[in-house]
Amino acid sequence: xxxxxxxxxxxxxxxxxxxxxxxxxxxxxxxxxxxxxxxxxxxxxxxxxxxxxxxxxxxxxxxxxxxxxxxxxxxxxxxxxxxxxxxxxxxxxxxxxxxxxxxxxxxxxxxxxxxxxxxxxxxxxxxxxxxxxxxxxxxxxxxxxxxxxxxxxxxxxxxxxxxxxxxxxxxxxxxxxxxxxxxxxxxxxxxxxxxxxxxxxxxxxxxxxxxxxxxxxxxxxxxxxxxxxxxxxxxxxxxxxxxxxxxxxxxxxxxxxxxxxxxxxxxxxxxxxxxxxxxxxxxxxxxxxxxxxxxxxxxxxxxxxxxxxxxxxxx
Amino acid sequence: xxxxxxxxxxxxxxxxxxxxxxxxxxxxxxxxxxxxxxxxxxxxxxxxxxxxxxxxxxxxxxxxxxxxxxxxxxxxxxxxxxxxxxxxxxxxxxxxxxxxxxxxxxxxxxxx
Numbered sequence: 001x002x003x004x005x006x007x008x009x010x011x012x013x014x015x016x017x018x019x020x021x022x023x024x025x026x027x028x029x030x031x032x033x034x035x036x037x038x039x040x041x042x043x044x045x046x047x048x049x050x051x052x053x054x055x056x057x058x059x060x061x062x063x064x065x066x067x068x069x070x071x072x073x074x075x076x077x078x079x080x081x082x083x084x085x086x087x088x089x090x091x092x093x094x095x096x097x098x099x100x101x102x103x104x105x106x107x108x109x110x111x112x113x114x115x116x117x118x119x120x121x122x123x124x125x126x127x128x129x130x131x132x133x134x135x136x137x138x139x140x141x142x143x144x145x146x147x148x149x150x151x152x153x154x155x156x157x158x159x160x161x162x163x164x165x166x167x168x169x170x171x172x173x174x175x176x177x178x179x180x181x182x183x184x185x186x187x188x189x190x191x192x193x194x195x196x197x198x199x200x201x202x203x204x205x206x207x208x209x210x211x212x213x214x215x216x217x218x219x220x221x222x223x224x225x226x227x228x229x230x231x232x233x234x235x236x237x238x239x240x241x242x243x244x245x246x247x248x249x250x251x252x253x254x255x256x257x258x259x260x261x262x263x264x265x266x267x268x269x270x271x272x273x274x275x276x277x278x279x280x281x282x283x284x285x286x287x288x289x290x291x292x293x294x295x296x297x298x299x300x301x302x303x304x305x306x307x308x309x310x311x312x313x314x315x
Numbered sequence: 316x317x318x319x320x321x322x323x324x325x326x327x328x329x330x331x332x333x334x335x336x337x338x339x340x341x342x343x344x345x346x347x348x349x350x351x352x353x354x355x356x357x358x359x360x361x362x363x364x365x366x367x368x369x370x371x372x373x374x375x376x377x378x379x380x381x382x383x384x385x386x387x388x389x390x391x392x393x394x395x396x397x398x399x400x401x402x403x404x405x406x407x408x409x410x411x412x413x414x415x416x417x418x419x420x421x422x423x424x425x426x427x
Contacts, residue, residue: 023336050374080411087341105331112323121368138377
């Protein structure tokens, strides 16, 4: 391990500075913009930590989708902002909170400094078993094979959250279209970009999915990029969010987990274990699951940002 | 000090910052942002642990890296649910304050 370079020290300082801004900024929208910048800077940190897969996920989700979600919420909650700022706690609770936070941070820092050396690692085990799947990207191997159950359950969590968001719709709008209808100048920059970027973005998304087998990338990162393209088109008013009662939409939403569970049960059927892939077909099966998952992830993430149904089904 | 340790310490500081924001800021949306900050600090700590586990020709231990990717997606979906709840609260009471909704239960919801 080498001494931190000037670039890395500057990066850590800027990340900390932006984090302080995110907490201290007076206006919510300013804090959210700070959080967006923070997400992008964090992606650089992940590159410095040699975790390019995580950097891609962080840039797309932490820097992109979270920003859209929080900025949209900040804009809609602006009327309530002034009232809430008067409820700021007094000096004593703030001091107490500061001391508690410093204590927690110090305990974690001590943990970082006292980590065992040499560090325990599962990298040799991941390398030794890479031949079982034929994939070259160790992170995809862990996600799709060694810890596939985690990934399957995470897909289910995404679906449960979507059901939770949908169920916040008022009764009369159940089954309707999510979010407010977006209106944008049909000749404006947004509408122009929403026509120009999606073809490029879709190709990049599919590329990231495909190279994820052997290089940094994969279903999450690809799904997020596709979701961003879909959101761009929706926000430019070129298309409307689909009604949540649509059967086709629901089929796409369960495609990922359904294919995953079907392959998992097939593994049980051929006599080894749930989610065990037959060695000869491991790679095609994993790629098939990833394709179905990418579709599901893209649709789910897009609909999570669109929010609860706010328009009736017919128009 | 190695870059890995430095980023680990940076993650620890961010957890502390996020915790402070979560406790002291009265606005629910700011609490959600602060909570995300705590989460990303934890991920960063984990990233340091992963980097220390570099072996077998990999730049880091792939297992914690994969767990962080899963964590990022789950954190995002939890944030989306929290934001949806908050928007619904605002829509039905006209206020986004956690305190008012307790105090003014049963009275005019727009009354401060």
